[in-house]
Amino acid sequence: MSLHRALARHGPAGLGLLLGLLALGPALGPGFVLRYDMVFVPDPPLVFGPVFGSGGSGGFPRAVPSDQVVALLSAVLPAQVxxxxxxxxxxxxxxxxxxxxxxPGTEDGRTAGRFAAAAFYAWNAYLAQRLLLGQWALLLGFAGLPWAVRAAAGGGSTGRYAVRLAVALVPAAIGGFQATLVTAITVLPVAALTRRARAVPGSLLVIGLVIGLLSLPWLVPALGARAVTDPAGVDAFAARADGPFGTLGSLLTLGGVWNAEAEVPGQGSWAVAAVRLALTAVALxxxxxxxxxxxxxxxxxxxAAVAGLGVACLGAFAPGVLKGLIGWWAGFGPFRDGQLFIAPLVLCQALGFAVVVHRLGRLGAAAVAVPVLVLPTFALGAFGRLAAVDYPGEWRRVQAIVNGDPAPGALVSLPWGAHRAFAWNGGRVILDPATKMFSRPVVWDDTLVVERRAGGAIRVAPEAPAARRIGDLIRGGQGSLTAEFAAQGVRFVLIEQSNENEFLSRLSGASPIFRGEELLLLRL
Structure with missing residues (x-):
């Protein structure tokens, strides 16, 4: 193989690695990267049954099977690696x-175009914002989306088609229901409009069967869940303007995520937004x-891109429609966070940018750097918003005590709130690590409170029945919780020391079995 062909074939993967090194920066140091939903823990337990992916509290299986894949990898590698x-x-x-x-195109032009598409798809506002939200499992599906499109548009016998498709869908399957849903919305129209008319029904059937089989790890517990979806989440998770060109302009430039903390530094400035909009116009x-x-x-x-953009606009411009759908069936809940469905639009723009670079001929090589130059503050962990830290030793000691206890029973994590901001994590907000550390059901408050820029807050009610029951007990007064918790099957209560006085008096009779500088562990 000539050097030129080798570069064309393997160079984009190498470019992706370089972009990853540049984007993650300090996050690649010793320790764990902890931010919002991205919570990796040391020695994650491999658990099945009622604990599998739902924390044992009856909520929707959002971390299935991604948590189990991480646990399997961590059995042969250090979890941080x-x-x-x-x-x-x-x-x-x-x-x-x-x-x-x-x-395909001319050899020189196609090589430049391939590198341009690689740079655009691996460095954009969508990927940056979802990474800063910690949604690595969703990004697995996003990263595998081009391969899924390629497989869905391919030919061959039914058996070979199904095998290639199944392999291409593995990243989305690991990512879980959101990654799979975004991928399905993309590959179905691709197959319908690409394959020969006589083969379309069969292809769509194969795609449906393959997606269904790969979805069983999360689909089965989801169908059996007693969780509910609060329509108020439509307002909380709707796409929003993160620049001067409004919500639609933000979506077209591949931003618009609901959480303002997911913006890269300076993303909303006029200069950066205008350059990104110009790049969008060129790519489209x-x-x-x-x-x-x-x-x-x-x-x-x-x-697929138009459909995804429509879903993204639904919560922002027609929230009543989506609220009505969710009220009718909780299965429409994933459409609340509409911005994540613009993933096929990102791929369209990446391919469009490649076309433009291809037309530039030999001058196109310099244009490969444009995606990085229009969003430079994604580099170095978004200027420090991503960094690696290690858990204090007491977290590992509590994990060993709880996981070493053979007696059944759940663990309740207090204070009653989903997110934490620890000093040892640089004050970055993360989902409570207790939800990932233990090989028994963990009951935690999955209520989400979203502060709005205009003032006030949106409170999205908890999904999990166990969380609703425990939450009602905690808010029910100042009486003892020991007997009530025991009646709910609770064996351990984990309390942050700063909240000890609030809860310890209500847990009389519980045995303190570990007390550290940050954590207090009680056994009922």
Whole structure:
């Protein structure tokens, strides 16, 4: 293989690795990267049955099967190493997949186009914002999306088609229900508008069966869950403006996530937003050229992008419709966070940018750096918003005590709130690590309170029945909780020391079995 061909074939993956190293920066140091939903823990337990992915509290299985895959990896690698390999793998998989979708052209032009697509898809506001929200499992599906599109548009016998599709869908399957849903919305129109008319029904059936089989780890517990979805989440999770061009402008420039803390530094400034909008216009013009040229996958991708953008706009511009759907059936809950469905639009723009770079010929090589230059503050962990830290030793000691106890029973984590901001984590907000550390059901408050820029807050009620019951007991007065917790099957209560006085008097008779500087563990 010539050097030029080797570069064209393997170079995009190498570029993805370089972009990952640049984006993560300090997060690649010793320790764990902990931010919002990204909670990796030392020695994560491998658990099945009622604990599998739902914390044992009856909520929707949001971390299935991603947590179990992490636990399996951590059985052969240190958990912090496994996390870093996963995060770097996102960039490599995304870059190489986008490059593989670039249509054929002249050899020099196609090489530049492949690198351009790789750079765009591995460095954009969508990936940055979702990473800063800690949604690494969703990003697995995003990174694997180009490969899924390639497999869905491919030919061959039914058996070979199904095998290739199943392999391509593995990242989304590991990512769980959100990653799988975004992928399904993308690959179905691609298959319908790419394959021969006679093969379309069979292809769609194969896609449905493969997605259904790969979804069983989260689909089975989801169907059996007694969780509820609060329609108030539509207002909390709706796409929002993160720049001067409004909500629609933010979505078109691949931003618009609901949480303002997920913005990279300076993202909302006029200069940065204007340059990103100009890049969007160029990329969409390039993609429109693909569609006009009849490139077979582009039509299906265009349909998926329009559909995804429509879902993203629904919560922002027609919230009543989505609230009505959720009130009718909780299964519409995943559409609350509509911005995540613009993933196919990101892929369209990456391919469109590749087309433009291809037309520049040899000058196109310099344009590969443009995606990085228009969002420079994504570098170095978004200027320190991502960093590696280690858990204090007492977390590991509590984990060993609880996981070493053979007696059944759940653990209640207090104070009663989903998120924490520890000093040892630089004050970064994370989901309570107790939800991931123990091999028994953990009952925690999955209520979400979203502060609005205009003032006030939106309170999204908890999904899990056990969380609602325990929450009612805690808020029910100042009486003893010991007997009530025991009646709910609770064996351990884990309390942050700063909240000890609030709860200890209500847990008379419980035995303190560990007391550290930060944590107090009680056994009922």
């Amino acid at each position: 496994a996390q870093k390999l996963i995060l770097l793998g996102l960039f490599v998989l995304a870059a190489s997949g986008a490059a593989a979708l670039v249509p 013009a390039g993609f429109a050229g693909l569609v006009r040229a009849g490139e077979r996958r582009s039509r299906g991708l265009a349909v």
